[in-house]
Amino acid sequence: MRNARSRTLIAAAALVAGLLGAGGSAAGAGGAPALAPAAAPQSEVEADTCDTAASLPPRQEAGAKIRKIRERGAVVVGIDQSAYNWGYRNPLTGAIEGFDIDLAHAVAKSVLGDPAKIVLRTVSTAHRIDAVKNGEVDMVIRAMTITCERKKDVAFSVPYFRVSQRVVVPKSRHVRTVDEAMRGKRVCAALNSSSHTELKANSRGAAEIRTPDNQLDCLVLMELGEVDATLTDSSLAAAQVAQDPTVELAGESFQYTYMGVAMNQNDTDLVAWVNQVLVDWKANGWQSSYDTWLKASMGAPDPYRP
Template sequence: MMRGKNGRARSVAAVALLASCTAVLGAGSPQGAVLPEAQRTAQAPQRGQQEQAGGDCDVYKSVPPSGEDGPAVKAIKAKRSLVIGIDLNSYRWGARNPDTGQIEGFDIDLARAIGTAIMGDPDKVTLKAVPTADRIKFIQEGRVDMIVRTMTITCDRLEQVAFSRPYFNTSQRVVVPKSSPARSLDEALNGATVCAAAGSSAQDELKNHPVKQVVSVENHLDCLVLMQLGKVDATMTDDALAASQAAQDQTVRVVDGEIRPGVMGIAMLKTSTDLTARVNQVLADYYGSGAWRGTYDRWLKPYLLNDADHYWPVQH
């Protein structure tokens, strides 16, 4: 299943750009990013899916929204800076545009909207890159006030940090080189060397599959580099991130099948209840105003192809 010398040679230029894990590759809507029809029509996760969340909890549960400033919000305003942890390695979610130098993407728009709503001034919002494996650590150590970074809500994580209400439906998908004979998720994983970001839901999910080896990396984009080098057979990551990898590099594709449905949320300290309530109010306003749908259409629709309503979590 490994890529041969020819495949490696074709990837030299891409690897040079991706090695820094900050480059944004490609533009437009490459065909490789399109998800198969069977996968695009999968049902969104439902409330109470404890097994997928990794335990017995309600991943939709959060504090009621509020526009009031409590002690946590007042403390942030007193220091005159709201620090939001983001990703710089996910095309269309959070990455630096090499042409403009600007950080952009779906999560970046959301982070700026939350920051501006709370602080009243975009200049008082600081976006800080955080590795996948360090998301919870950065919150607990006070290095960021919140994480807006394709973070799936799980029961284990709910024991460590607080989450906003969910803002995006997700599931786990597998990416392989186009030269791979695998056509399904099971075929891609069986006896394979599979890459996943450390501390991710994908890394946890791979414990349940007959893989040969799991290669753990700091950020999911590192997996794309390893696939290009022929060092791993496949990558498991969130469906939206899988689509972004296929959009970046037309030598890889997303195989049929998805598992572990879940939802993404914004993570904060468990003691910052009033901050969580403020974020939930911003999310309600952001969706109600049409801004959520607008940024989905701008950044993600060309690659996921589903209507925005498919990805907005609805409590049942």
């Protein structure tokens, strides 16, 4: 059996060496160790200043963007390759795999008739919106939460997952509450992530806030003893706990929201197309991907269905 902590260290070494790049596609099972499931989101998503679940009606008509993708012969998708079970590079095979990657292949199959006709381009958390706006990718499928502020810059699909904010800490701290985990402590959140935004609005007494480009960097910083806690969304928090048995979830869930696919606001035909893909995938595909990648670390799927 592969050692979970070694997977983290292999990924960390690749980050330091600057080796994490574009490319690859994958399939296969993610053997995450079983553990107590993350606290489930509430039955209602907390109110925001807009309807974060709203998007264009699902429709599959080949407009300008779909025609461009078909002429190119591949869908270019911005992804993560350091989020265990969501989008990560398998250190043994080199393949990029996970729940988000399954969705990316479903989009490619729908648009081009072949799930392999895809370019997986790694983008950092901090660069996701710019990558969409600048046309570097056709879309971002990267555990990206939908917020009203982000909807000013990019278009989102309908939600495909429900999440909340969670705190991850080293087990050696023996922490029981969010306040205990964060007050007076060094807290990490990925730059420009929803967790970073949450900390700017309410630091919860953190003595210092570190904001690296990616959430895996926060896990590495905790392992090195350079930060005391990580704030991230519940999906990635569960991934960190599954990846490294020396850390655990602390305290309650808060700030409930959704995840969606981010696209350029001008690409309305693509947004509507992806929404139809999600209708079909939720009916046939979402559950099997959840069982493969997330069930062992997150438990029953119902709390996370949008």
